[in-house]
Amino acid sequence: xxxxxxxxxxxxxxxxxxxxxxxxxxxxxxxxxxxxxxxxxxxxxxxxxxxxxxxxxxxxxxxxxxxxxxxxxxxxxxxxxxxxxxxxxxxxxxxxxxxxxxxxxxxxxxxxxxxxxxxxxxxxxxxxxxxxxxxxxxxxxxxxxxxxxxxxxxxxxxxxxxxxxxxxxxxxxxxxxxxxxxxxxxxxxxxxxxxxxxxxxxxxxxxxxxxxxxxxxxxxxxxxxxxxxxxxxxxxxxxxxxxxxxxxxxxxxxxxxxxxxxxxxxxxxxxxxxxxxxxxxxxxxxxxxxxxxxxxxxxxxxxxxxxxxxxxxxxxxxxxxxxxxxxxxxxxxxxxxxxxxxxxxxxxxxxxxxxxxxxxxxxxxxxxxxxxxxxxxxxxx
Numbered sequence: 001x002x003x004x005x006x007x008x009x010x011x012x013x014x015x016x017x018x019x020x021x022x023x024x025x026x027x028x029x030x031x032x033x034x035x036x037x038x039x040x041x042x043x044x045x046x047x048x049x050x051x052x053x054x055x056x057x058x059x060x061x062x063x064x065x066x067x068x069x070x071x072x073x074x075x076x077x078x079x080x081x082x083x084x085x086x087x088x089x090x091x092x093x094x095x096x097x098x099x100x101x102x103x104x105x106x107x108x109x110x111x112x113x114x115x116x117x118x119x120x121x122x123x124x125x126x127x128x129x130x131x132x133x134x135x136x137x138x139x140x141x142x143x144x145x146x147x148x149x150x151x152x153x154x155x156x157x158x159x160x161x162x163x164x165x166x167x168x169x170x171x172x173x174x175x176x177x178x179x180x181x182x183x184x185x186x187x188x189x190x191x192x193x194x195x196x197x198x199x200x201x202x203x204x205x206x207x208x209x210x211x212x213x214x215x216x217x218x219x220x221x222x223x224x225x226x227x228x229x230x231x232x233x234x235x236x237x238x239x240x241x242x243x244x245x246x247x248x249x250x251x252x253x254x255x256x257x258x259x260x261x262x263x264x265x266x267x268x269x270x271x272x273x274x275x276x277x278x279x280x281x282x283x284x285x286x287x288x289x290x291x292x293x294x295x296x297x298x299x300x301x302x303x304x305x306x307x308x309x310x311x312x313x314x315x316x317x318x319x320x321x322x323x324x325x326x327x328x329x330x331x332x333x334x335x336x337x338x339x340x341x342x343x344x345x346x347x348x349x350x351x352x353x354x355x356x357x358x359x360x361x362x363x364x365x366x367x368x369x370x371x372x373x374x375x376x377x378x379x380x381x
Contacts, residue, residue, distance in 0.1 A: 021208060031207060032214030037062040038133065039069065041182035047146060050139055051179035053077070053132055067105060074147075077106050078129040084152045089380055091115075091127045092151055092281075094140040094272075095159035098288050098357060099131025108360045110159070113367035118380055125380060131159070134177065134184065136168040137268040144272060148279045155379055156276040156283045157370070158269070162318050162337075163290030163356055167246035169268060170261040174241070180204075236306035244356040245290050247302070252314040262318065266325040273331045283331040284379055286370055287319055291353050294341040334373040336366055 039059030046052040053075040060066035072080045077100055084090050093099055093111040101109025106129075115127035128151060130143060140158060148156075160166075168174045177184035178193075180200030187196045202209045240248040241257075248258045269285060276283040292298035293315045302308040319335045326333035343365060344352055352362035374380045 026207060032211055038183075042069065042071075043179040043182055043184050044075070045179050046142075048142065050142070050176065051132070051134070051184060054182070061103075063103065067103065070106070076128070076130055076132075077101060077109075078111075081128055081151065084126070085124075087124065089118075089123060089125045089154050090152060091118075091125065091155045091157050091380075092144070092148070092153035093127050093129050093131065093157045093159065094135075094144060095129075095131040096135040096140075096161060096165065097131070097133035098161050099129060099159045100133050101129075101131065101363070102133060102357045103354050104358075104360050104363060108363055110358070110363045110367040110370065113364060114157075114370055117367060117371040118374065123381075127157075128153075136165060136171075136174075136176070137265050137272070138169055139176075141268050141272050141275065144275050148275060148281075153276070153279060153281045154381075155374070156272065156279075156281050157374075158272060158283065158285045159288050159366075160265075160269075160285055160322070161288045161290070162249070162293065163245040164243060164249075166249055166261045166265040166318060167241055167258070169264040170257060173257055173261070174243075232305055236302075236308075239302060239306060239308070245292055245298070247292075247308070247313070249318050250292070250313045250315045252312060252317065254317070262321055266322070266329075269322070269325060269331070270329045273329055276331075282379060284374065284377075285322070285326060285331060285333045286366070286373075287322060287333060287335045287337065288358070288366065289319075289335075289337040289340050291356055293319075293337050294344050295348075295351070295353070332373075332377055332379070334370060336369055339365065339369050 038061055042054055042057055042059060043051050044054045053071050055071060055073050055075040057069065057071040057075075059069050061069050069077065072078055074081055091114070093114070099109070099111055106112055109129070109131075111127045111129035111131065115125055118127070119125040130147070132139075132143070135143070137158075137160065144156060164174075168176075172189055175187060175189040178187050178196050179185075180197055181204045183200070185196055185200045203213065240246065248255050249261065251258065254262070269283075273283040292302075299308075299310050299313065299315070303310055316337065319337055323333045323335060340352055340362070350361060351359065352365060353359055358366060
């Protein structure tokens with residue numbers, strides 16, 4: 001037997017063993033738990049790049065009990081968007097997972113509640129929910145440019161989550177994921193598309209790859225647990241630019257990256273206001289507070305567990321900066337932080353959030369304040 005034949009035989013035997021193991025895993029249905037809370041198939045590529053929600057999708061988001069997710073033909077968690085009828089006042093609600101209604105049924109999310117609160121027989125109001133989990137302000141601007149003329153808004157309402165929306169606008173620090181095979185795949189900022197696609201394809205179709213990934217993650221987690229300080233130390237190390245609450249944004253003396261992130265956010269808001277006016281509409285911005293801004297236990301935990309000094313932080317600094325930007329660039333800004341802080345202080349046992357997202361009570365409070373704000377300013381006619 002020549003050396004080449006021997007190598008070929010070994011390769012064929014190895015390939016056969018892999019196929020046999022793959023088949024056995026499928027027959028036995030040995031699948032690791034999915035790390036994602038959203039169902040497979042929810043995400044598709046968006047025109048011009050980025051991602052969108054799949055049209056006419058039905059699935060369940062992880063929860064107790066699971067939460068139904070349905071999208072309309074346009075790929076939004078809302079009823080089908082019809083041509084605007086005469087006499088209807090239409091609000092286009094841009095946002096991320098907060099507007100989408102992460103963790104709550106769609107009729108408990110603030111866009112749906114806001115429509116109910118504003119609409120009357122004499123003045124029908126539509127609130128179109130364009131919330132897409134993971135979006136940053138620049139993606140919301142691109143979305144309005146793509147869909148604004150078709151949707152004919154009278155008002156554009158942006159829900160801006162203060163916990164990490166500004167930090168996500170600095171993509172070199174928060175590289176956006178990429179849609180592949182119905183899910184979002186984490187990727188490096190300069191990672192080639194073919195590598196992302198190959199990795200996603202392998203994980204989608206191979207139970208060997210998925211189980212190996214789960215094993216590797218467990219191995220890394222165990223290594224973290226055994227390291228100095230364990231998991232808590234790893235959490236503390238990442239709080240500055242965390243996906244849910246980027247503490248660097250709230251420093252009294254912000255870092256250079258935090259300044260750049262805020263500058264990018266203000267620039268995107270200025271362009272959103274210009275785009276809205278080009279559609280004969282106005283822009284209004286609602287600042288959605290992070291729990292650390294209205295639930296003292298969050299910053300107290302960081303202080304006690306991570307050694308973070310609360311004196312180094314000014315948790316209202318981003319609010320003031322964005323309020324000043326609105327006054328300068330000509331769009332109204334509603335800061336929901338004071339009312340959330342007052343409501344949480346009045347009854348600390350009744351939380352307004354789950355993980356960092358609003359729960360049903362938080363959405364109801366946000367919608368109530370938005371409705372009053374829009375009516376008082378005469379933005380809803």
